[in-house]
Amino acid sequence: MSTAMEARPAGAGAGPVSRPAYKVTGRRVLRSEWAKLWTLRSTWITLALGLAGLLVFGSIAAVRYKSLTTSGGTRPGSGEFVNASAVTLTLFGVRFGQLALGVLGVLVAAGEYSTGMIRSTLAAVPRRLPVLWSKAAVYGVVAFVVGVAGAFGGFLIVNAVVNGTPAHMPLSDGGVARSLLGAGLYLSLVGVIGTALGMLMRSVPGAISVLVATLLLVPGLLSLLPTSWQDNIGPYLPSNAAEALYALQHAPGMLSAGTGALVLLGWTVLALAGGAYRLVRRDA
Amino acid sequence: MIEARQLTKRYGEKTAVDRLDFEVKPGMVTGFLGPNGAGKSTTMRLIIGLDAATSGSVSVNGRRYARHAAPLQEVGALLEARSIHPGRTAFDHLMVLAHTHGIPRRRVDEMIELTGLQSVARKRAGSFSLGMGQRLGIAAALLGDPATVMLDEPVNGLDPEGVLWIRNLLAGLAAEGRTVFVSSHLMAEVALVAEHLIVVGRGRLLADTTVQDLVRQAGGDTVTVATADPARLRAALASPGVEITGRAGSEQLQVSGLSARQIGLAAAEHGIALFELTPKQVSLEEAFMDLTRDAVEYHGAVTSGVAA
Ligand SMILES: Nc1ncnc2c1ncn2[C@@H]1O[C@H](COP(=O)(O)OP(=O)(O)OP(=O)(O)O)[C@@H](O)[C@H]1O
Numbered sequence: 038m039s040t041a042m043e044a045r046p047a048g049a050g051a052g053p054v055s056r057p058a059y060k061v062t063g064r065r066v067l068r069s070e071w072a073k074l075w076t077l078r079s080t081w082i083t084l085a086l087g088l089a090g091l092l093v094f095g096s097i098a099a100v101r102y103k104s105l106t107t108s109g110g111t112r113p114g115s116g117e118f119v120n121a122s123a124v125t126l127t128l129f130g131v132r133f134g135q136l137a138l139g140v141l142g143v144l145v146a147a148g149e150y151s152t153g154m155i156r157s158t159l160a161a162v163p164r165r166l167p168v169l170w171s172k173a174a175v176y177g178v179v180a181f182v183v184g185v186a187g188a189f190g191g192f193l194i195v196n197a198v199v200n201g202t203p204a205h206m207p208l209s210d211g212g213v214a215r216s217l218l219g220a221g222l223y224l225s226l227v228g229v230i231g232t233a234l235g236m237l238m239r240s241v242p243g244a245i246s247v248l249v250a251t252l253l254l255v256p257g258l259l260s261l262l263p264t265s266w267q268d269n270i271g272p273y274l275p276s277n278a279a280e281a282l283y284a285l286q287h288a289p290g291m292l293s294a295g296t297g298a299l300v301l302l303g304w305t306v307l308a309l310a311g312g313a314y315r316l317v318r319r320d321a
Numbered sequence: 322m323i324e325a326r327q328l329t330k331r332y333g334e335k336t337a338v339d340r341l342d343f344e345v346k347p348g349m350v351t352g353f354l355g356p357n358g359a360g361k362s363t364t365m366r367l368i369i370g371l372d373a374a375t376s377g378s379v380s381v382n383g384r385r386y387a388r389h390a391a392p393l394q395e396v397g398a399l400l401e402a403r404s405i406h407p408g409r410t411a412f413d414h415l416m417v418l419a420h421t422h423g424i425p426r427r428r429v430d431e432m433i434e435l436t437g438l439q440s441v442a443r444k445r446a447g448s449f450s451l452g453m454g455q456r457l458g459i460a461a462a463l464l465g466d467p468a469t470v471m472l473d474e475p476v477n478g479l480d481p482e483g484v485l486w487i488r489n490l491l492a493g494l495a496a497e498g499r500t501v502f503v504s505s506h507l508m509a510e511v512a513l514v515a516e517h518l519i520v521v522g523r524g525r526l527l528a529d530t531t532v533q534d535l536v537r538q539a540g541g542d543t544v545t546v547a548t549a550d551p552a553r554l555r556a557a558l559a560s561p562g563v564e565i566t567g568r569a570g571s572e573q574l575q576v577s578g579l580s581a582r583q584i585g586l587a588a589a590e591h592g593i594a595l596f597e598l599t600p601k602q603v604s605l606e607e608a609f610m611d612l613t614r615d616a617v618e619y620h621g622a623v624t625s626g627v628a629a
Pocket residue numbers: 332335336337355356357358359360361362363364401506
């Protein structure tokens with residue numbers, strides 16, 4: 038078979054004689070995107086920042102909690118630490134981690150436009166869409182692994198810090214592992230949304246602005262709307278759906294973890310659809 | 322083999338490529354010429370589908386570029402705009418492209434060697450000089466062992482040695498039977514390597530010709546003769562394919578279709594004394610300017626004609 042493949046029929050009859058049989062496949066595009074990710078210094082730096090954010094911010098929250106509860110002056114679990122547990126303290130890190138992982142997601146896609154690399158990429162894969170799917174898949178998996186590692190690692194550190202306080206809880210407690218995995222999934226989806234926005238906007242600052250606005254500003258703006266609207270729309274916002282996904286305890290009016298995951302997935306698919314549309318329809 | 326049929330690209334009001342019809346054939350170097358803004362780079366982007374044609378079509382080896390199973394094996398392109406992530410090393414850049422097609426690492430090493438990038442292959446492309454970047458672009462273009470090599474102003478930024486290297490490279494690629502399509506706005510440079518020429522101006526096709534024919538069209542084969550009796554000389558030279566012009570009352574005639582030698586011999590045969598016998602020298606650059614200037618004037622005439 039290989040000999041038959043090697044003698045490639047030259048289109049015009051005058052092509053070079055014997056040539057190897059190369060071919061673009063989905064797997065190869067994945068392989069290429071994987072290599073692209075790891076051959077840039079910015080990837081390592083941003084992932085390290087994201088991981089550090091998850092570990093450090095959770096630890097800082099744990100240390101503050103511990104000092105408040107052990108100084109005796111304050112009742113345990115008051116103020117910002119109402120009903121604090123090792124999980125909720127760990128999740129402080131998610132706020133920072135999501136920024137780093139979201140920004141890297143944007144860079145994965147929009148970085149190609151800002152540098153011109155996209156022209157090489159699309160010359161190699163002129164069907165275009167496999168590039169987006171591969172970027173999303175590769176980066177989604179990487180962000181998930183980093184997110185989960187950060188969430189569980191953060192939890193172990195936090196738990197060690199709050200040992201002896203009411204916040205301490207074993208990993209085997211109901212919902213703890215689910216909650217931490219949920220946080221990892223959320224971080225992964227934020228990364229993929231970043232990539233999709235990067236493809237959609239083709240601009241690093243533009244896509245980062247939209248991402249940060251969606252995650253941090255929109256929930257604030259919602260409070261300006263009438264209460265009935267807040268109740269109806271609120272839970273479906275990406276940030277609130279995310280909270281439902283990784284919260285240990287669900288307050289009334291919050292979506293269930295499963296529904297939260299689905300809503301977030303819906304937002305991701307929407308962003309990807311927008312990115313795919315722009316990728317296919319517009320000149321590179 | 323590249324075939325464009327009524328290829329058109331508009332950016333808003335601006336028509337960058339205007340109903341181009343041309344073929345680029347294998348086994349030779351085809352020069353793609355035109356002044357700044359003529360639409361050369363746009364045409365090349367259309368060929369590999371980076372930009373979508375507004376109307377018309379262009380195919381590569383019988384199909385649209387994107388329809389090929391191994392696009393990099395069909396067309397290797399060096400584009401005008403930078404197409405490299407500055408944070409990646411030269412080796413990694415080539416490897417990343419190679420992965421998409423299952424091109425082995427050996428081929429990447431070969432291309433690095435061919436383009437003389439061995440010493441900087443592990444350096445980030447952002448630190449490269451213009452010429453080094455150009456060499457990396459050429460390495461990427463040749464990576465897939467393409468049947469068609471398409472280079473947009475490849476000598477940009479190259480030193481004399483690099484220019485010579487490109488010239489030999491292109492000739493070698495064509496000799497291997499590949500289609501070689503090279504743009505430039507320097508006629509002289511292209512004429513050194515190209516056999517065939519496609520000349521565009523304001524997005525329109527101005528000439529699809531050989532270097533020799535272009536010179537001839539531009540009046541390169543006219544001979545100026547002067548004699549006491551132009552009418553007799555006219556009669557002596559008249560034959561199909563020969564064109565003779567001259568102002569009434571002037572001793573000078575412009576003859577095309579005959580060499581100075583043939584005219585001299587014919588005159589001697591008829592016993593006509595010649596005072597002057599001068600072949601007109603037209604440089605390629607002049608021929609090119611003539612052609613493109615005409616296009617601009619033609620454009621102007623059309624516009625005013627419509628307005629009137
Ligand atoms: N993306 C774009 N948007 C709008 N106009 C464009 C775009 N690309 C090219 N043009 C216009 O189309 C015309 C042709 O440009 P192009 O770059 O193809 O010319 P060129 O022949 O390569 O010129 P040069 O010799 O200067 O490289 C120019 O007027 C240019 O301004």
